[in-house]
Amino acid sequence: MQIPQDLIDTAKLKLKSVQSEAEFFQLRSQYLGKKSFVISSFAELKSLDPDSKVAAAKELNILKSKLNHLFEVALEGIQAKTDVSLLDTTLPADPYFVGAEHPIAEISQRVINYFSPLNYQVFSGNEIETDFFNFEALNFPENHPARQMHDTFYLNAGKKSEYLLRTHTSNSQIHAMLREPLPLYMLSPGRVYRCDSDTTHLPMFTQIEGLVVDEDVNFGDLKGIIINFLEYFFNEKMEVRFRPSYFPFTEPSAEVDIKFGDNGWLEVLGCGMVHPNVLKGCNIDTQKYRGFAFGMGIERLAMLYYGVDDIRDFYASNLDFLNQFSS
Amino acid sequence: MKVQYSFLKDYLSTDLSQVKLTDVFTKVGFECESDGPIIDFDITPNRGDVLSLRGLQREFQAQQSKVFKDKSHYKTLTFKKDKTIINKIDKSGCGNYQLMLVRGLHSVKVLDKKKRNFLSAAGVPLIHPLVDLGNYVMLEMGTPMHVFDSDHLELPLNILFPISKKTPFQAIGGDTKIVEPSSLTIQDQKGIQAIAGIIGGHETSVSKNTKKHRCRGCIF
Incomplete structure (x- = not known):
C-alpha cells in the first residue's frame, strides 16, 4: 500500500x-x-x-x-x-465613513428649495439632444454666429450629425412647452457640455434653467424673482444689477451681476423675456401668453457661495477638499 | 475687438480712467476685459454695428447722453458705372460695391505710428501701407475693405450670392477653404477671388512688391 x-x-x-x-x-x-x-x-x-x-x-x-x-x-x-x-471591547472601533452630498448637488438643491414652494415643477431633460431642440427651436438659425458662443460637442465627429451633447439646459424649455399645459412654471437642473476648460470653465458643468409662461408676466416679475432669489441664496441683502445682453431665445436679454465685496461686480446668471419666435415654435399664442426665462451655472454659484477659486476642484475627487462641505 | 485704452480715450475725447471706461461699456451690454493697456470688447452677435471705433463711439456718446459727433474725415469721390469693371452685383447679398484702381505706387506714405499701434493691438498684421490703410478704415468705420493685386485680377468682377455649389478657394496665407453655396463671393473671370467681408484670395493678395492695386469697399 x-x-x-x-x-x-x-x-x-x-x-x-x-x-x-x-x-x-x-x-x-x-x-x-x-x-x-x-x-x-x-x-x-x-x-x-x-x-x-x-x-x-x-x-x-x-x-x-x-x-x-x-x-x-x-x-x-x-x-x-x-x-x-x-473580543477585546476596549479596542477603538474601525473608522466609520459617512457619505455626504457633493457640494454641487447641495447647491442645486438649495436653488430648487427656493423655487419649489413657488410651484415650479422640476424637469430633467436629455443630455444627448438633437440640433433642433438645442438650437433651431431656441431661435438659433443654422450658420448664425450665436452658435459660436456655444463650443458644441457634436456626436459622430467628422460627419454632420443631428445629435450633440446639449450646450445648455434651455432644451428642456422646448420639451416642456410642447408637452405641458399652460400656464407653465418650470425648473430644469442638469449637466451641460461645452468644449472649454480653464480655471473658470469645464467641459462638463451644471446649469439650472427656469421658465415661466403665463398671461400676465413681464420683465418686472423677472427682476423681482431674481433679486429675491439671490438674497435668499446668499442669505443677505444684495446689490444687484441687470446688464443688457444677448441670447437668441430671449428678447430683451440681460445678464445679472452682484456686488461681491472688494471683487466688484460678478456675473451670476443670464435671463430675459422669451423670444416670441420660441413661443410660436411651441404653438403658444403670443398674443395671450408671455414668458420669462433664466439660467445659472451651479458651479459658478458654488464658487461664490463657498469662496472656491478653481472650478476644477469640484471634480478632482479630492476627499480633503470635498470633506470640507460634508455636514 | 481689441483697442488700446490710450487710443480709444483720444478717439472718444474722454478723461475716464480705463477701469471706469470698461465699466461704462460693460453696463451698456458690451462686456470688456483689460489686458494691460488693451481693452478686449466682447461684442454680442446681434450687434455687428458696434464692431468698429465709430460703433463704440456711438454707444459711448449715447450712454453719456451726448450728441453723436462723427469724427471721420470724408472726401467725396464720384463713382461711375462700368460693366467692364463690375459686371453684376446680386443685390440680395450686397447693397453696394465699389472698386478703385490705384496706379503708380512708387512711394506710399505709411500710416502714422498711432494708427499702426492701433492695428497691431487689434491683432491686425501690418502688411503694406495701402492694406494697412484699408484695415484701419474697416476698423474705424465697420465697413469691409479689401485690396487686390491688380496684376492678378481679370475684370470684370461679379459679386454673386448665393453660388451654385461648394467651391474650393485658396485664401490669403495659402489655406484652401471650401466656400459654402450660401456665401457672398467676389469673382473675377478666373473664379472666386474673395469671400465677401471675410477673407481675400491668395492669388490676388498684396505683398510689399505690388505696384498696382484695386481697393474695394462695400455695404452688405
Whole structure:
C-alpha cells in the first residue's frame, strides 16, 4: 500500500485558508470522513499479506492520529476567532465613513428649495439632444454666429450629425412647452457640455434653467424673482444689477451681476423675456401668453457661495477638499 | 475687438480712467476685459454695428447722453458705372460695391505710428501701407475693405450670392477653404477671388512688391 507523503502538508495548507466552521468541517470530512483516503485504506488492509498488513496498519494509524491532532488544533483556532467572549471591547472601533452630498448637488438643491414652494415643477431633460431642440427651436438659425458662443460637442465627429451633447439646459424649455399645459412654471437642473476648460470653465458643468409662461408676466416679475432669489441664496441683502445682453431665445436679454465685496461686480446668471419666435415654435399664442426665462451655472454659484477659486476642484475627487462641505 | 485704452480715450475725447471706461461699456451690454493697456470688447452677435471705433463711439456718446459727433474725415469721390469693371452685383447679398484702381505706387506714405499701434493691438498684421490703410478704415468705420493685386485680377468682377455649389478657394496665407453655396463671393473671370467681408484670395493678395492695386469697399 502506497501512502502519499505530502498528505499532512497539503492538509495544513488548506486549513490556513479556512475562514469558517462550515468550511472546516467540509475539509475534515475530505481527510477523515468515510470516503477519505485514510479510512478507506483501513478497509483495503484485508487483502494484504499478514506482514505487510501490520506495517501498513501501523503507518495508517500514525497518519490518522496526526491528522486528528491537526484538525483539533485548527478547530480551536477557528472557534476562538468567532467566540464573542474573547473580543477585546476596549479596542477603538474601525473608522466609520459617512457619505455626504457633493457640494454641487447641495447647491442645486438649495436653488430648487427656493423655487419649489413657488410651484415650479422640476424637469430633467436629455443630455444627448438633437440640433433642433438645442438650437433651431431656441431661435438659433443654422450658420448664425450665436452658435459660436456655444463650443458644441457634436456626436459622430467628422460627419454632420443631428445629435450633440446639449450646450445648455434651455432644451428642456422646448420639451416642456410642447408637452405641458399652460400656464407653465418650470425648473430644469442638469449637466451641460461645452468644449472649454480653464480655471473658470469645464467641459462638463451644471446649469439650472427656469421658465415661466403665463398671461400676465413681464420683465418686472423677472427682476423681482431674481433679486429675491439671490438674497435668499446668499442669505443677505444684495446689490444687484441687470446688464443688457444677448441670447437668441430671449428678447430683451440681460445678464445679472452682484456686488461681491472688494471683487466688484460678478456675473451670476443670464435671463430675459422669451423670444416670441420660441413661443410660436411651441404653438403658444403670443398674443395671450408671455414668458420669462433664466439660467445659472451651479458651479459658478458654488464658487461664490463657498469662496472656491478653481472650478476644477469640484471634480478632482479630492476627499480633503470635498470633506470640507460634508455636514 | 481689441483697442488700446490710450487710443480709444483720444478717439472718444474722454478723461475716464480705463477701469471706469470698461465699466461704462460693460453696463451698456458690451462686456470688456483689460489686458494691460488693451481693452478686449466682447461684442454680442446681434450687434455687428458696434464692431468698429465709430460703433463704440456711438454707444459711448449715447450712454453719456451726448450728441453723436462723427469724427471721420470724408472726401467725396464720384463713382461711375462700368460693366467692364463690375459686371453684376446680386443685390440680395450686397447693397453696394465699389472698386478703385490705384496706379503708380512708387512711394506710399505709411500710416502714422498711432494708427499702426492701433492695428497691431487689434491683432491686425501690418502688411503694406495701402492694406494697412484699408484695415484701419474697416476698423474705424465697420465697413469691409479689401485690396487686390491688380496684376492678378481679370475684370470684370461679379459679386454673386448665393453660388451654385461648394467651391474650393485658396485664401490669403495659402489655406484652401471650401466656400459654402450660401456665401457672398467676389469673382473675377478666373473664379472666386474673395469671400465677401471675410477673407481675400491668395492669388490676388498684396505683398510689399505690388505696384498696382484695386481697393474695394462695400455695404452688405
